[in-house]
Each structure stands twice: as C-alpha cells, then as structure tokens.
Amino acid sequence: MADWKLPRDGGCRCGQVRIRVDAPPLLTMACHCDGCRRMSSSAFSLSAAIPSEGFHVTQGELVIGGLHGATRHYFCGRCLTWMFTRPEGMDMFVNLRPTMLDDAEGFAAPFIETYTSTKLPWASTAAIHSFETFPPFEAYEGLVRDFATRTALSSGGNHQPGSQT
Numbered sequence: 001m002a003d004w005k006l007p008r009d010g011g012c013r014c015g016q017v018r019i020r021v022d023a024p025p026l027l028t029m030a031c032h033c034d035g036c037r038r039m040s041s042s043a044f045s046l047s048a049a050i051p052s053e054g055f056h057v058t059q060g061e062l063v064i065g066g067l068h069g070a071t072r073h074y075f076c077g078r079c080l081t082w083m084f085t086r087p088e089g090m091d092m093f094v095n096l097r098p099t100m101l102d103d104a105e106g107f108a109a110p111f112i113e114t115y116t117s118t119k120l121p122w123a124s125t126a127a128i129h130s131f132e133t134f135p136p137f138e139a140y141e142g143l144v145r146d147f148a149t150r151t152a153l154s155s156g157g158n159h160q161p162g163s164q165t
C-alpha cells in the first residue's frame with residue numbers, strides 16, 4: 001500500500017486559511033485551458049481531486065472568485081490565493097490546488113492532463129494520459145481506477161510517470 005502520509009495540512013500564501021486533507025486523492029490533473037492559465041497565472045493549473053469527506057478548512061475565511069458561477073472557485077479572502085474548486089454538480093470531491101499543501105509530494109504530479117489543444121507550445125507535464133479537452137465523463141471511472149492501481153504499486157504515494165512499459 002502507498003503511504004500517503006495523512007493527514008496533511010496546508011494553507012494559502014498569507015497563512016490566514018488553513019486546510020487539512022485526510023484522504024488520498026482520487027486523481028491528479030494538470031489543465032492547460034485558458035481559464036486555468038489565467039486564474040493560476042501560469043502555463044497550467046494543478047488539481048488533486050480529494051473526496052469531500054476527506055477535505056477540511058480548519059481556519060480562515062474564504063471568498064468566491066473566478067467566474068462566480070455554478071462551479072465555485074475558493075480563494076483566501078486576504079491574499080486571494082486560488083486554493084480549491086467545487087465543480088458544478090460534483091459534490092463528492094473537491095479539486096484542491098495541491099501546491100497549497102505544506103508537503104505536496106505525491107499530490108502534485110499530474111496523472112492526467114486536459115486541454116492540450118490550447119496548451120502553450122513549450123508546456124509539458126509528466127501526465128500519463130493526455131486529452132485535447134476534458135475526458136468524456138464515462139472515462140473518469142477507469143482513470144480513477146488506473147490512478148489507484150499505479151499509486152498502490154509505488155511507495156510514498158508517488159506514481160512514477162514514464163516508468164510504465
């Protein structure tokens with residue numbers, strides 16, 4: 001079994017908001033879409049899908065940012081760090097920005113990458129599965145299973161991108 005070193009704590013840039021994760025991620029992702037690039041001020045965003053019951057805000061005040069739509073993007077109310085997202089209609093998990101964790105090891109390496117159709121030409125990730133947009137909804141179950149299998153085989157909760165043959 002992988003040792004996920006749970007629980008793991010994390011926080012925003014200023015430290016006002018603190019979070020705790022006590023469940024392993026279901027899937028880790030990088031997204032090259034235009035919205036993620038803008039909100040993360042970077043070439044792509046990183047996400048770790050955490051089961052909702054394993055994710056806790058332990059301190060601080062959050063505000064809604066991003067598009068203020070049905071998908072809720074949560075930011076620290078003081079330093080305005082984008083911390084996590086609750087996607088529309090998917091209450092069973094939270095998409096945590098894994099770099100919020102004090103120790104992001106194993107949570108940050110993307111297993112899949114999405115929206116490669118709009119990625120910057122030089123941007124590449126260690127993802128094992130790449131999708132031009134989002135994977136079809138029915139593909140997620142298999143991806144979650146594949147992620148669980150690969151992470152169970154490796155130590156420390158780290159899958160080994162590129163080591164599959």
Ligand SMILES: [Zn+2]
Nearest residue numbers: 012014076079
């Ligand atoms: Zn903050």
Ligand SMILES: [Zn+2]
Nearest residue numbers: 031032033036
């Ligand atoms: Zn995106």
